[in-house]
Amino acid sequence: MTLIDSAVLFGTFFLLLALGLPIVFAIGIASLVSIATSFALHDAALIVSQRMLSGLDSFTLLAIAFFILAGALMNRGGIAIRLIDLARLIVGRLPGSLAHCNVVANMLFGAISGSAVASCAAVGSVMTPLQRSEGYDPGYAAAVNIASSPAGLLIPPSSTFIVYSLVSGGTSIAALFLAGYLPGLMMGLGLMLVAxxxxxxxxYSADVAERQPILPTLLHALPSVLLMVIVIGGIVAGVFTATEASAIAVIYTLILTMAIYRTITFRALPAIVLEAAMTTAIVLPLISVSGAMSWAMSLESIPQQISAALLSLSDNPLVILLLINLILLAIGMFMDITPALLIFTPIFLPIVTQFGMDPVHFGVLMAFNLCIGICTPPVGSALFVGSSIAGVSIGRVGVPLLPMFVVLFAMLMAITYLPQISLFLPNLLLGD
Structure with missing residues (x-):
């Protein structure tokens, strides 16, 4: 096999993207074209169809659908304002506390909702007017909100790690969830340092304009935060699987928003379910067609070709990891986190496992790396949502984002070369 095989697959894929075709069709058609170079067209179409069906033949995929529904219920259930109040209670006495509050609220809400974009929109819509009233520069306020919105994707429950578990060949979801805590906290604390x-x-002064009453604030926010404790505690303790935990999260969120907070009515449920179904309908077809692309890459030995190309540059694991990080950072600038995980995990995971890297550690590395891409141009979803919410241009946000990117890159290097940051909690609670 030659590099022509890689050129056919990825050349077709990126050409279709450049022509404006939705990514799910670009993946599927590129896979079909690649497989058709080795089989008759009708056989290639049959293979692609079979791989797409087998890509969805996993009970674990239900967890993604249920967590998306739980996040939709949280988004519509007034959870954001309660978590913002809790964040103001925690960091309200720090200089520039509204920026710190924005970071903490994104960490909490993002972890519960499982969506960086939803967190950026929900938290930003509340925090932006507060920061402007205190004299914060709008570009800086938007930058803080944008850069911190992906932190919740690392703090479980996280659909990102479920996707990685599926495409990596069954890496433990419990281990991945535990491994995400410290990197997620590092992301938030690093941004708070910059802020x-x-x-x-x-x-910028402390948030003295409105002191939060301690007990009522805690009581209002505690049921929301308790969701993370129930889900993660149950998975780690072996009480239920990740899929069962996702269903429990939906039931708990329904009780929370309809019976305790009473912010969602039965009439609103159909629209919320439809919203969650539409989001799920975006994610699952990506997983389906990625099964066909993975088969095409295996057929043409593309992971081995890329591995050989990287190893021809250096056989030093430290250098290889740096190159992989730089490639992923570039990919994250043009591709959303889910398709990037689906396409590039099968390529890079075999390379790093040759050097003895733990798949859990690499999963956290990929997630942290691609989270940065959510905030970068030209297609960073959080970048555009955060700028729109704040009412500022992308250019005005760019300059204050630069020092935050520097800190995030430094933390990415720490996570890459210090595996215990990711593996400490899984080893402690689940055993070696």
Whole structure:
């Protein structure tokens, strides 16, 4: 096999993307074209159909659908404002506390909703007016919201890790969930460090305008935060699987929003379910066609070709990991996290496992890396949503984002070369 095989598959894929074709069709057609170079067209079409069906033949995929529904219920159930109040209670006395509050609220809400874009929109719509009233630069306020919105994707429950588990050949979801905690906290704390330095320089004060009453704030936010404890605690303790946990999350969220907070009525449920179904209908076809692309890559030995190409540049694991990170950062600038995981995990995972890297560690590395891409141009979803919510241009957000990207890249390097950051909790709670 030659590099022509890779050129046919990825050349067709990127050409179709450049022509504006939706990514799910670009993956499917590129897979068909690649397989058709080795089989008759009707046989290639049959193979693609079979691989697409087998790609969806997994009970674990139900977890994605249920977590998306739970997130939709949370988004419509007024959870964001309660978590923002809790965040203000925690960091309200720090200089520039509204920026810190934005970061903490995104960590909490993103972890519960499972969506960086939803978190960016929900938290940003509340925090932006508050920050403007306190004299914060709108571009800086938007940058803080954008950069911190993906933190919740690392803090479980996370559909990102479920997707990685599926495409990596069954990596433990419980281990991945536990592995995401410290990197997720690192992302938030690193951004808070940058926000604190900027607050000192610009003279942003603590949030003294509105002291949060401690007990009522805790009581209002505790049921929302408890969802994470129930889901993760149950999975780690072996009480239920990730799929069962996702169904429990939906039931718990229904009780929370309809019986306790009373922010959702029965009349609103059909629209919320439809919203969740539409989101699921975006994710699952991607997983389906990625099965066909993975088969095409295996057929043409593309992972082995790319591995040989990287190893021809260096046989030093540290250099190889740096190159993989740079490639993933570039990919994240043009591709959303889910398709990037589906396409490139089968390529890079065999390479790093040759060097003895734990698949759980690599899953966290990929998730952290691609989370940065959500905030970068030209197609970063959080970048556009956050700018729109704040009412500022992309250019005005770019400059204050730069020091945040520097810190995030430094943390990515730490996570890459210090595996215990990711593996400490899984090893502690699940055993080696």
């Amino acid at each position: 604190g330095i900027i607050a000192k320089r610009r003279g």
